[in-house]
Amino acid sequence: MFKGLGNLASVLKQARELQQRMEEVQEALGRLRVEGHSGGGMVTVEATGQQRIVGVRIDSSLVQSGDQEMLEDLLVAACNQALDKARQAAADEMGKLTGGLELPGMQEALSKLGLGGLNAPE
Secondary structure: OHHHHHHHHHHHHHHHHHHHHHHHHHHHHHHOEEEEEEOOOOEEEEEEOOOOEEEEEEOHHHHHHOOHHHHHHHHHHHHHHHHHHHHHHHHHHHHHHHOOOOOOOHHHHHHHOOOOOOOOOO
16 A cells, blocks of 8 residues: 555656756746748847747848838748747757657646647648
8 A cells, every 4th residue: 555655756756857847948948049031031030949039130121122011921931930940949848858758738738838739830
């Protein structure tokens, strides 16, 4: 009977360690920066590993051209590329944490950390 309690204590300890590692990964993803580019580098969007856009750079010649539709298209493309890179970086980090295993309840745990839908196509 007490043998089972030892196993339960071990599982709980591992769960706490996993939670701590997930929090560390989340912090690291907040510091991670990735970039998306479009228009041959005329538009650059910077995002964090937590999929937050934190910066946009637009070449002045593009702004001066006055082609609003093209600028909007390039911004969307650069944002999508940056977010794709951020999702991939998050998936890579979580893969390291879990050893590439698909653990039951992992998607729910990821969503609680703001990383839900990492493998969902956009």
